[in-house]
Amino acid sequence: MFIEIEPHSAVPIYLQLANQIMEGVASGGLPPGSPLPSGRSFAADLGMNMHTVNKAYHYLEEKKMIEIIPKKGVFIHPEGIRRATEEEKNRIEQELRPILAEALCLQLEKEELQQMIEQTIRKIQGGSK
Numbered sequence: 140m141f142i143e144i145e146p147h148s149a150v151p152i153y154l155q156l157a158n159q160i161m162e163g164v165a166s167g168g169l170p171p172g173s174p175l176p177s178g179r180s181f182a183a184d185l186g187m188n189m190h191t192v193n194k195a196y197h198y199l200e201e202k203k204m205i206e207i208i209p210k211k212g213v214f215i216h217p218e219g220i221r222r223a224t225e226e227e228k229n230r231i232e233q234e235l236r237p238i239l240a241e242a243l244c245l246q247l248e249k250e251e252l253q254q255m256i257e258q259t260i261r262k263i264q265g266g267s268k
Contacts, residue, residue, distance in 0.1 A: 142185060153194040161204055164219045165263050175213040
């Protein structure tokens with residue numbers, strides 16, 4: 140798995156890492172049950188603080204994307220790909236709301252937004268950026 144961190148991005152590093160792992164799951168590159176490196180090992184490979192990796196891992200664990208099994212390791216959750224619960228749907232809708240509001244302020248048309256979404260889904264599923 141290739142991870143690319145942009146240190147000067149407004150997006151926190153732990154979130155960049157978590158988002159890229161989620162993309163790996165969504166693209167099929169990291170199927171359920173796949174092992175991930177230990178926090179210490181991943182941090183060393185990426186040249187970042189171990190606490191940053193641990194923060195990303197705990198964020199993903201809360202979302203049921205990974206499971207951390209003491210003394211065994213970190214794995215993509217068996218239910219990493221699943222149907223969203225109503226609570227998860229509501230959370231995603233709330234997270235999309237400010238993005239859509241900004242898009243409307245920038246006078247993006249509904250068709251443009253739909254095209255952007257479809258293009259992004261194709262990129263994720265194709266594994267390209």
